[in-house]
Amino acid sequence: MSGSTSTVNGGTVPNNYTNSAAAFANYFNSTTSITVLPDTTSGAATVSGSAVLTSTNSAMTISGADAVADTTTGSNAITTTSSTAIFTAPNDTVTAAGNSSTVVGADSGTTTFMSTGSNSSVVGGAGSISGAVSGSNTTLIGGTSSSAFSVAGAGNLAVAGSTGSTTINLTQTGTAGNIIATNPNGGNATLQATLSANGADSVIGGGGASTITAGAGHDVFGFVNGHAGGSEVIIGFNSSDNLAFGGYGYSITNTPSETLTAAGDVIKLSDGTTITLQGYDHKLWS
Numbered sequence: 001m002s003g004s005t006s007t008v009n010g011g012t013v014p015n016n017y018t019n020s021a022a023a024f025a026n027y028f029n030s031t032t033s034i035t036v037l038p039d040t041t042s043g044a045a046t047v048s049g050s051a052v053l054t055s056t057n058s059a060m061t062i063s064g065a066d067a068v069a070d071t072t073t074g075s076n077a078i079t080t081t082s083s084t085a086i087f088t089a090p091n092d093t094v095t096a097a098g099n100s101s102t103v104v105g106a107d108s109g110t111t112t113f114m115s116t117g118s119n120s121s122v123v124g125g126a127g128s129i130s131g132a133v134s135g136s137n138t139t140l141i142g143g144t145s146s147s148a149f150s151v152a153g154a155g156n157l158a159v160a161g162s163t164g165s166t167t168i169n170l171t172q173t174g175t176a177g178n179i180i181a182t183n184p185n186g187g188n189a190t191l192q193a194t195l196s197a198n199g200a201d202s203v204i205g206g207g208g209a210s211t212i213t214a215g216a217g218h219d220v221f222g223f224v225n226g227h228a229g230g231s232e233v234i235i236g237f238n239s240s241d242n243l244a245f246g247g248y249g250y251s252i253t254n255t256p257s258e259t260l261t262a263a264g265d266v267i268k269l270s271d272g273t274t275i276t277l278q279g280y281d282h283k284l285w286s
Contacts, residue, residue, distance in 0.1 A: 074109060090127060096120055105129040105143050122149070124162065142166035159193070161206065168193035170201075170215070178202070182210040182232065195219055205232050205273060220244055221275075228273040237277045243284070245269070255285040 062080045074089030083100040086092075090109025099117040105125030113122060113131035120135055124143020132150040133140070140149050142162040150169045151157055157178040159168055170178065170193070180193055181204040195201045195215035203212055205223040207230045212221070214236040221234060225247030234241075248270055250256060257268040265280040277284075 074106065088125075094131075099135070105147075124164065124166075140168070161208070161210070166192075170195055180204070180212075182206045182208070182212075182230065205275075206230055209233075211235065214238065214241055216240075218242070222246065223248075223269060223273055223275070225269075225271050228269065229271050231274040231276070233276045233278055235278045237280060243267075243275070258283050258285060 059077045060079070062078065062084050063082055075091045076089065077093050077095075078086060078088075079095045080086065080098055080101055082098045084096070084098065085102040085104070086094055086096075087104045088094060088106045088111045090106045090111075092106065092111055094103050094111070094113040096103065096113065096115040096117055100119045101115060101117060102121045102123070103111070103113050103115075104123050105111040105127055107126040109127045111125070111127060111129040111131075113129070115122070115131070115133045115135055115138070118135040119137045120133060121139040121141075122129070122131070122133070123141045124145065124147040126144050128146045128148075129143060130146075130148040132152070134152045137156045138151065139158045140147075140151075141160045143164050144162060145164045146166075147162075147164060148167040149159070152170075157170070157180075159166075159178070160181040168180065178195070178201045180195075180201065182193075192211045193203070194213040195203075195217070200217040201215060201219045203219065203221045205221065205228045207228070209231045211233045212235065214234060217240075219241045220243075221232070221237075221241070222244040223246070225245075245256070248256070256270075259266045259268075260281075260283055263276055263278060265277040265283055267275040267277070267284070269275070
């Protein structure tokens with residue numbers, strides 16, 4: 001393990017061993033110990049140290065650890081049972097059985113994850129990421145490639161699309177609401193989301209294109225002047241749902257442009273945002 005190094009509390013992380021040694025050192029500078037697993041093609045390990053570096057084709061269970069940095073060749077199977085942050089490598093599979101886990105997608109390949117705990121956070125990378133979440137209080141942020149999230153649980157989900165395509169499918173049975181920002185970064189992301197059947201969800205329009213299937217709850221679709229500009233198709237919009245506008249100056253006597261078409265009610269805002277209420281057979285304001 002020759003080459004330049006990064007320091008974590010006096011210990012060194014060789015840069016030729018991990019692609020993100022500097023980031024690992026900066027983020028986990030309070031770490032008091034590091035466990036380095038050797039290269040292996042079939043090995044398995046149970047680790048309870050404060051931080052872990054692993055390599056290729058490892059099967060690893062983390063218990064009592066604060067962090068896992070896994071940024072070499074990849075294709076690892078990682079299971080966590082505690083509060084853990086995981087920097088994945090290409091084609092890693094992560095199962096987060098504990099609460100308060102953070103998963104960061106790799107820069108290439110595919111990251112696959114499954115989370116059954118609560119208070120989890122998943123951040124996509126330049127590679128694709130997909131998986132399922134069944135806990136509550138989850139934060140999901142899409143990456144620059146494709147992100148696909150299947151979510152079931154008690155609700156309180158926060159989702160933000162990024163510059164890549166993001167797909168969200170909510171099948172939760174709880175009544176807690178969720179917040180979905182279709183693309184706050186203003187890129188050309190495509191987001192498809194099916195809202196929860198019972199929750200009162202809030203969807204914040206952004207740039208790019210999004211298709212949202214409304215649930216049975218009282219859903220709110222919000223748009224803020226200067227932070228939207230994309231096109232949003234809403235399927236299943238009904239009398240219990242609401243559109244909310246901020247910074248446009250609209251009122252009862254000054255409503256957005258509205259045209260009834262074969263696709264539904266098409267609403268155009270002053271910043272270029274287009275909202276289509278698919279299948280709607282009448283205008284909202286006239």
